[in-house]
Amino acid sequence: MQFIAILKDSIREALDARIFWIIGIIGGILVLLGLTMSFEPLPMGKVVIGNLITGLTGAEGRQGPQRRVGGRRVDGNGLFEAFQGIFRQSDAKIVLLEAKAINLTADVVNDGNLPTSEWKLRLELAPEIAKNRGASDSESFLKEHFGKVANTPVVVVKSVKLVSAGGSTKLDQVELEIVPLPGFRRIWPHKWSMFFGGLTILDCSKRPMTPFDALGNQILLLESILVAGIGTWVALLLSVALTSFFIPAMLKKGTVETLLVRPISRWRLLTYKYCGGLLFISFGTTVILGAVWITISFKSGVWSQALLLMIPVIVFYYAFLHSISTLGSVVTRSAVFGLIAACLVWFSLFLLNVARDSIRMMDQVAEVAAGLPNPQGEGTMAQGPKIADSTFGKVITGVHRWLPRPAEIDSFVRTKLQEDLLLGREAEKSPFSVEISDWKESAGITLGHTVLALILACLVFSYRDP
Amino acid sequence: MAGPVLCVSGLTKRFRRFEALVGVNLSVEPGTVFSLLGQNGAGKTTLIKVLLGILKPSEGTAQVLGFPVGSVQARRKIGYLPEDHRFPEYHTGPSLLEFYGGLQGIPRQERRKRIGFWLDRVGLGGRETVRIREYSKGMKQRIGIAQALIHDPDLIFLDEPTDGVDPVGRREIRDLMLDLKRMGKTLFLNSHLLGEVELVSDRVAILNKGKMVREGSLTELTGSRPSWIFGFAGDPIAFRQILMAKGVQCSVMEKPGASPPHQWEVFPESEAVFGELVKLAGEDPAGLRFLQPRRESLEDVYLKSLGQREAVSA
Numbered sequence: 001m002q003f004i005a006i007l008k009d010s011i012r013e014a015l016d017a018r019i020f021w022i023i024g025i026i027g028g029i030l031v032l033l034g035l036t037m038s039f040e041p042l043p044m045g046k047v048v049i050g051n052l053i054t055g056l057t058g059a060e061g062r063q064g065p066q067r068r069v070g071g072r073r074v075d076g077n078g079l080f081e082a083f084q085g086i087f088r089q090s091d092a093k094i095v096l097l098e099a100k101a102i103n104l105t106a107d108v109v110n111d112g113n114l115p116t117s118e119w120k121l122r123l124e125l126a127p128e129i130a131k132n133r134g135a136s137d138s139e140s141f142l143k144e145h146f147g148k149v150a151n152t153p154v155v156v157v158k159s160v161k162l163v164s165a166g167g168s169t170k171l172d173q174v175e176l177e178i179v180p181l182p183g184f185r186r187i188w189p190h191k192w193s194m195f196f197g198g199l200t201i202l203d204c205s206k207r208p209m210t211p212f213d214a215l216g217n218q219i220l221l222l223e224s225i226l227v228a229g230i231g232t233w234v235a236l237l238l239s240v241a242l243t244s245f246f247i248p249a250m251l252k253k254g255t256v257e258t259l260l261v262r263p264i265s266r267w268r269l270l271t272y273k274y275c276g277g278l279l280f281i282s283f284g285t286t287v288i289l290g291a292v293w294i295t296i297s298f299k300s301g302v303w304s305q306a307l308l309l310m311i312p313v314i315v316f317y318y319a320f321l322h323s324i325s326t327l328g329s330v331v332t333r334s335a336v337f338g339l340i341a342a343c344l345v346w347f348s349l350f351l352l353n354v355a356r357d358s359i360r361m362m363d364q365v366a367e368v369a370a371g372l373p374n375p376q377g378e379g380t381m382a383q384g385p386k387i388a389d390s391t392f393g394k395v396i397t398g399v400h401r402w403l404p405r406p407a408e409i410d411s412f413v414r415t416k417l418q419e420d421l422l423l424g425r426e427a428e429k430s431p432f433s434v435e436i437s438d439w440k441e442s443a444g445i446t447l448g449h450t451v452l453a454l455i456l457a458c459l460v461f462s463y464r465d466p
Numbered sequence: 467m468a469g470p471v472l473c474v475s476g477l478t479k480r481f482r483r484f485e486a487l488v489g490v491n492l493s494v495e496p497g498t499v500f501s502l503l504g505q506n507g508a509g510k511t512t513l514i515k516v517l518l519g520i521l522k523p524s525e526g527t528a529q530v531l532g533f534p535v536g537s538v539q540a541r542r543k544i545g546y547l548p549e550d551h552r553f554p555e556y557h558t559g560p561s562l563l564e565f566y567g568g569l570q571g572i573p574r575q576e577r578r579k580r581i582g583f584w585l586d587r588v589g590l591g592g593r594e595t596v597r598i599r600e601y602s603k604g605m606k607q608r609i610g611i612a613q614a615l616i617h618d619p620d621l622i623f624l625d626e627p628t629d630g631v632d633p634v635g636r637r638e639i640r641d642l643m644l645d646l647k648r649m650g651k652t653l654f655l656n657s658h659l660l661g662e663v664e665l666v667s668d669r670v671a672i673l674n675k676g677k678m679v680r681e682g683s684l685t686e687l688t689g690s691r692p693s694w695i696f697g698f699a700g701d702p703i704a705f706r707q708i709l710m711a712k713g714v715q716c717s718v719m720e721k722p723g724a725s726p727p728h729q730w731e732v733f734p735e736s737e738a739v740f741g742e743l744v745k746l747a748g749e750d751p752a753g754l755r756f757l758q759p760r761r762e763s764l765e766d767v768y769l770k771s772l773g774q775r776e777a778v779s780a
Contacts, residue, residue: 005568009554016556254552258613260520262569263542465481465521 002264003272010246010276019242019284026238027288033194034295039215040191042205043113048188049099049121052147052155095124095171102177115188118158119178124171138162138172147178154183186216186302186421219300220421223307224414227292232314232410235285239314240321240342243277247326248335256466267458274326274454281322282315289314306420309413317406320446321346323453330457346406353407356400359387404446412439469532471496471621471652472517477526479512479676486512488676489526494654494669496620499647501655501663503768504673510656511549513673514623517654518546531621542570545619547610549626549656555599559590559609562598563616570617577616584612589638603630611639615646622646625656640666664764672771680771688762694740695719695760698728700752705730708746714739726755 014020101117123142130141139160147155155178163173190213191203204213211217250256250273259269289311297303321342328334328341363386370383387393472494479487486509494500504510515521517528519536533540553562560581567577585591588608598606607630614622627643628636643653643666657663663670664684671681680687696705709716709732719729734740747754 001571002569005565008568009557009565012556012561013554249554252552254548254550255554257515257518257520257548258546258551258553258566259569261518261541261544261546262566263538263571264569265538 002262002268003275006269006272007276007279010273010280013246013249014242014280017242017245019280022238022242023284023288027291030288031291031295034292034299036195037296037299038191038193038197039218039300040193041114041185041215042189042191042203042213044189044204044209045099045101045113045117045119047209048115048184049096049119051187052149053094053096053123093126093171094129096121097124097173098122115180115185118180119155121176121178122163123174123176124166125174127166127172138174142174142176146176149183149187152183153181154187155180182302187214189213190215190218192218215300215302216421219296219302219304220417222296223304223421224417227289227296227307228310228410228413228417231292232310232317235288235314236317236321237343239281239284239318240325241339243281243322244325244329244339244342245335246277247273247329248333248338251330251333251466253466260466266462270326270330270458270461271454274322274457277322278315278319281318282311285311285314285318302421304417304420306413306416309416313409313413316409316443316446320404320450320453323450323457327453327457327460330460349404349406352396352400352403353405355396359393359396363388402445404449405442406446408442409439409446470494471531472500472529472654474517474528475526477513477516477528478524479509479516479521480524486676487516487523490673490676490678492671492678492681494652496652497647497650498668499643499653499655499666501657501667501670502673503657503660503663503670503764505772508673509676510673511625512676514546514625514654514656518544518623542617543620545614545617545622547607547614547622547624547627549629551606551610553598553606553609553613555597557598558595559585559598559612560594562609563612566613567616572617580616580618584616587642588612589635604632604635607631607639608635611642619651621652621654623654623656626658627655628657628659628662636662660764660768670764672768674772680767684764687767688764693731693733693760694743695756695758696730696732696743696747696754697726697756697758698730698747698750698752699726699755701728702730702747702750702752702754705747705750705752709743712739714743728752731760 098121100120101113102120103118125138125142127138130136130138133141133145135141135144139162143157143160146157147153158177158179160174160176163175166172189204189209191205192201193199193203194201202212202218204210212221247270250259250269260266262269264272289308293307296307324345325338325342327338329338332338366383366386370381372381373379374381388397470493472492474490474492477487477490477492478485490509490513502510502513512521516523517530517535519541522536528535530540531543557565563581563584564577567580572580582591585594588611590605590608590612593605596605598609601609607627611624611627614624624643628639631639640662643655646653647666653666655663655667667684669681669683670687672679696702698705709730714735715733717731719731732743734743744757747757
């Protein structure tokens with residue numbers, strides 16, 4: 001009952017401070033911005049199917065027109081373009097003779113070159129490819145392996161028909177029909193624009209395709225950098241600032257006395273008030289992030305749940321910063337000092353992380369340089385002592401280990417986003433890949449510091465005269 | 467409750483080197499109104515805060531309603547109106563009482579009933595939607611009293627309850643205090659308004675520089691032996707000679723412009739002496755105009771206790 005009373009009081013306080021308005025306005029602006037966004041699939045089925053064949057052969061190389069050896073229009077209406085291509089793996093080769101969208105439904109009949117279309121392909125492939133991969137023949141090989149990106153199927157091979165067997169000298173000619181899976185959309189290049197097409201962000205229709213042009217990567221870019229990156233830290237700062245006055249207001253002379261005479265212990269009073277702020281921010285974060293997630297998913301058609309992981313992550317870091325702000329406020333009874341304390345701690349942790357990463361990077365560069373030929377003489381460059389082994393390095397590494405590491409949990413979320421939005425091993429090759437240490441340890445240390453700050457605040461509040 | 471509701475022994479409170487309370491002893495019986503008097507900075511609010519468990523005593527012991535001060539059991543039965551209260555201004559009257567009622571653990575249905583009752587009782591009925599930031603000083607004082615009483619406490623500490631309240635409101639609050647007393651509640655009052663204290667209090671204590679200098683019932687403090695003022699139209703030469711001859715303690719109260727101009731305060735030792743003096747005064751040619759009993763006021767006692775009566779007279 002007491003907790004509910006304090007919670008309701010916090011809600012009234014937040015309503016009075018127009019915090020819900022601020023959350024609503026921020027959420028509204030983000031949703032409106034999101035609604036002006038569009039992801040338009042580009043008519044680049046040839047490139048996508050070429051990528052699927054590359055995956056089939058395991059050939060390394062650049063994507064795009066470089067692999068295309070010939071192309072022609074096969075559709076009289078010019079509705080889509082198929083192409084011919086040769087893909088090589090060692091001595092073996094696969095030739096794409098024809099690719100054609102089939103079973104066009106009413107909504108795609110005017111442009112079959114879309115990630116939702118079914119395709120009919122005609123291929124020629126060397127029989128040894130199947131044998132090298134442990135399959136009995138080309139038919140079963142294609143059925144088993146075609147349409148996988150990094151071992152993740154993006155299409156279903158609906159039918160495979162051996163048109164002519166090549167024997168030992170010729171190529172097998174095969175016809176297959178493929179039906180797209182949701183993952184097919186993620187590897188399909190899209191034009192990403194804002195403000196109803198007024199501002200183009202990414203469009204590869206007039207240039208070679210890059211990894212960023214695939215829809216999965218575009219959403220990853222949006223969610224990882226804008227939402228999980230910048231958005232998270234802005235949201236955290238805003239949350240700490242908005243709630244920093246909750247506890248100092250409670251500690252005001254003339255207010256605190258009316259609370260301290262109630263049959264509730266001081267530590268419980270403070271903890272309940274702290275939890276009130278936490279619940280309130282949880283609600284705000286869920287509303288804003290939920291709205292952003294729904295908007296992005298609705299506009300892109302890709303419902304990646306990993307972004308929702310940001311909700312507990314933001315609340316978790318808010319809990320830490322709020323505990324610092326609470327401790328600062330209890331010690332000084334000043335909202336401003338509480339906010340400054342939280343920001344200072346945060347900035348110090350950021351600097352510490354930068355210092356630790358810099359030491360690592362410099363040591364890695366020195367290690368690589370040590371293997372290079374010595375320009376001033378014979379042999380290779382000698383490796384000097386590692387910075388990490390110096391006293392300075394040890395202090396930085398040691399302190400970094402025992403203090404909260406926000407960047408690491410942030411990395412954890414980004415990795416989850418990659419796993420969700422990119423396909424299988426593609427995630428590992430993503431330009432967003434970061435080194436992730438033990439996130440559980442990092443979360444545990446952060447939680448420990450949160451609890452410690454809160455215990456200290458409770459002790460000060462309980463044993464010091466108001 | 468059989469014993470005293472408040473029992474304080476050797477209570478001392480220090481703020482660094484400053485002693486705000488020095489060895490205070492106190493006992494308050496149930497169902498009485500106990501008032502604490504003292505100058506600003508005498509330690510009255512500090513004493514209340516220690517008794518409420520808000521401040522921790524440096525030395526000494528104190529029990530409230532049979533429980534150690536500051537214990538949850540004691541706080542369940544205590545109501546408190548602070549002197550300079552600052553209730554959260556985003557609340558309305560009902561929501562503030564709802565909040566404090568919730569903290570007191572009053573069940574919801576009961577809380578609703580009590581909120582309506584106390585808002586009406588303190589004169590805030592019909593103003594349920596007004597926020598506290600829009601309240602006048604008097605309204606804030608009224609809601610403060612309501613929050614102190616919402617949980618039906620046995621012991622109520624009121625620190626300057628009529629501060630900022632208009633005369634009608636003061637009367638209402640005084641009536642409320644007397645009602646509470648009739649209901650068997652114990653009131654611990656801290657006020658600068660000595661007249662008001664005199665009207666409602668059973669016992670009074672005077673604090674000076676953290677020390678309890680006087681404590682007792684009103685009769686005990688103001689004295690059981692009243693003096694009498696004899697007013698004459700002229701100079702009562704014969705009456706004065708009789709007073710001197712009989713050795714009766716007296717003092718002249720002549721004031722220029724007063725009517726009658728010749729007034730004497732007389733302290734008769736007994737009823738018999740008083741009767742004789744009345745008879746002689748009536749026979750004095752100066753002409754007795756009035757005879758008025760005079761008891762020492764609480765203000766006199768208060769100023770005397772602080773050693774300032776002489777200074778004020780001067």
